[in-house]
Amino acid sequence: MGKSSKLLWLTLVLLLVFPYEAMAYKVVVDPGHGGSDPGAIGVNGLKEKTVNLDISLKLRDELRKKGIQVVMTRSDDRYLALADRVEFTNAQKADILVSVHANSNPSSSPGGSQVLYYDSAYPQASYPASPEMEALTPYSKQLAQKVLNSVLKQTGLKDQGLVPSAVYVVRKGTIPSVLVETAFLSNSKEAAMLADSAFRQKMAKAIADGIAEFQPPVFADTSVHWAKDAILRMKNKGWMEGIGNLFEPNRALTRAEFVTVMDRVFHLDGLTADGPDNEVPVFSDLKSNHWSYTVMSKAVRLGLLNGYEDHTVRPNQPITRGEVAAVFQRLRQMTGVPTQTPPSGSFVFNDVPASAWYAPAVFTLKKSGIIDGVTNTEFKPNRYISRAEIAAMMDRYAANQP
Ligand SMILES: [Zn+2]
Known part of the structure; x- marks a missing residue:
C-alpha cells in the first residue's frame, strides 16, 4: 500500500475503534488515601488504601474499554494531600472526578454503599465550596445518583443513599465530582467481599457503567458563566x-x-x-x-x-x-x-x-x-x-x- 492509502486505512480503523473519541469524555479517578495514610482498617486487617487503589485501577480499565479517557491521581501506593488531588484534577481539563473509598463505622452492623457529593442546598459555613462546585450541584448530584444506582443494582449491596457532603475532594474542584463509599470495612461480611478480587471487579464495572450514563456539561469552564x-x-x-x-x-x-x-x-x-x-x-x-x-x-x-x-x-x-x-x-x-x-x-x-x-x-x-x-x-x-x-x-x- 502507498503511504497515503495506509494513512487512510489507519484513519478508518481508528474511527471504527474509537467512534466516541471526538467526545473526549475524560474522567479523573482518585483512589482515596495511600502511602502513610492507610485510611480505614478492616475487621480482617485489610487497608482501605489498598482496596481503593485496586478498585480504581479496575475502574480505569473498565472506563477505557468504553472509550472514555482516564487520568489517575495516583496509580501506586503513595501519599497525596487532598489539596494536591484537587489541584491536579483542576489542571486535567477533565469532565468529572470520581474518588473511590471504603467506609467504616464504630459499629460492625452498618453495611452498604453510599455516594457523597457537594450540594449547595446544604452549605456548611466553615467548609465553603468553590463557586464552580456550588453551581455544579445538579450535575454532581445526577452523577452520584447514576453511580449509586448502578452499584446497588450490580452488587446487591444495601442502599445507604446519596450524601450531601463537604469533604474536600467533592467541594473544591471545578468539575462534577463524587466520592464513592463502596462498602463497609467495619462489617465482616463486606470486608470479606472487599478482599475478593472478583467483587472488586464487579464494583469497578458498576461504577464505570454509572459514569457512562452520565452526560457531563459540554464545556467545563462555562458551567457557571453568565453566557x-x-x-x-x-x-x-x-x-x-x-x-x-x-x-x-x-x-x-x-x-x-x-x-x-x-x-x-x-x-x-x-x-x-x-x-x-x-x-x-x-x-x-x-x-x-x-x-x-x-x-x-x-x-x-x-x-x-x-x-x-x-x-x-x-x-x-x-x-x-x-x-x-x-x-x-x-x-x-x-x-x-x-x-x-x-x-x-x-x-x-x-x-x-x-x-x-x-x-x-x-x-x-x-x-x-x-x-x-x-x-x-x-x-x-x-x-x-x-x-x-x-x-x-x-x-x-x-x-x-x-
Ligand atoms: Zn476513605
Missing part, C-alpha cells in the same frame, strides 16, 4: 466551537476567529462586496498554511478586514467591539438589512459619538436588539470583545432571525 446558555446554543448551531472541552469564554476573540464565525453565519463565498472585490495581497503573517488563510482571504476580498501598512493582516490579534459592530452590520447590509444613520450627537451610549466610523453600525445593531453596551450608557468601542460576548451577540441575532 453559558448562549454559548451552548451557538455550539449546537455550529457557529462556535470550543477548544477541547473548554470554551475559554473570557478570552479575547481574535480577528481570524471572528471572521470564521461570520463565514459560518453569512457564507462569505456567496456574497459580493459592496464595491468591487478587493484583490488579496500577500500578507507576511498569513501564510497559506495558516489555519485561517482561506477565511481571512475571503474577508479581505469582501473588504470586511483591511491589511495594515506593514503588510500584515494580524489574524491572531484581538478584535475590538467597534470593529465587530462595523463588520457584522456590513455583512447584514450585504444580505439586505440597511444600515441606519444615527441622530447627531451621541445616542444611548455616551462613548459612541454619531460621527464615529462605527457609529451607524452600533446604532443599527442596537436598534435591532442584537448588540448591547457594557453598561446601559457605555459601549466601550475600543475594548476587546470576549468569546462569551460574541456568543451572546450571535445568540441575540439568531433569536431575531425569522
Whole structure:
C-alpha cells in the first residue's frame, strides 16, 4: 500500500475503534488515601488504601474499554494531600472526578454503599465550596445518583443513599465530582467481599457503567458563566466551537476567529462586496498554511478586514467591539438589512459619538436588539470583545432571525 492509502486505512480503523473519541469524555479517578495514610482498617486487617487503589485501577480499565479517557491521581501506593488531588484534577481539563473509598463505622452492623457529593442546598459555613462546585450541584448530584444506582443494582449491596457532603475532594474542584463509599470495612461480611478480587471487579464495572450514563456539561469552564446558555446554543448551531472541552469564554476573540464565525453565519463565498472585490495581497503573517488563510482571504476580498501598512493582516490579534459592530452590520447590509444613520450627537451610549466610523453600525445593531453596551450608557468601542460576548451577540441575532 502507498503511504497515503495506509494513512487512510489507519484513519478508518481508528474511527471504527474509537467512534466516541471526538467526545473526549475524560474522567479523573482518585483512589482515596495511600502511602502513610492507610485510611480505614478492616475487621480482617485489610487497608482501605489498598482496596481503593485496586478498585480504581479496575475502574480505569473498565472506563477505557468504553472509550472514555482516564487520568489517575495516583496509580501506586503513595501519599497525596487532598489539596494536591484537587489541584491536579483542576489542571486535567477533565469532565468529572470520581474518588473511590471504603467506609467504616464504630459499629460492625452498618453495611452498604453510599455516594457523597457537594450540594449547595446544604452549605456548611466553615467548609465553603468553590463557586464552580456550588453551581455544579445538579450535575454532581445526577452523577452520584447514576453511580449509586448502578452499584446497588450490580452488587446487591444495601442502599445507604446519596450524601450531601463537604469533604474536600467533592467541594473544591471545578468539575462534577463524587466520592464513592463502596462498602463497609467495619462489617465482616463486606470486608470479606472487599478482599475478593472478583467483587472488586464487579464494583469497578458498576461504577464505570454509572459514569457512562452520565452526560457531563459540554464545556467545563462555562458551567457557571453568565453566557453559558448562549454559548451552548451557538455550539449546537455550529457557529462556535470550543477548544477541547473548554470554551475559554473570557478570552479575547481574535480577528481570524471572528471572521470564521461570520463565514459560518453569512457564507462569505456567496456574497459580493459592496464595491468591487478587493484583490488579496500577500500578507507576511498569513501564510497559506495558516489555519485561517482561506477565511481571512475571503474577508479581505469582501473588504470586511483591511491589511495594515506593514503588510500584515494580524489574524491572531484581538478584535475590538467597534470593529465587530462595523463588520457584522456590513455583512447584514450585504444580505439586505440597511444600515441606519444615527441622530447627531451621541445616542444611548455616551462613548459612541454619531460621527464615529462605527457609529451607524452600533446604532443599527442596537436598534435591532442584537448588540448591547457594557453598561446601559457605555459601549466601550475600543475594548476587546470576549468569546462569551460574541456568543451572546450571535445568540441575540439568531433569536431575531425569522
Ligand atoms: Zn476513605
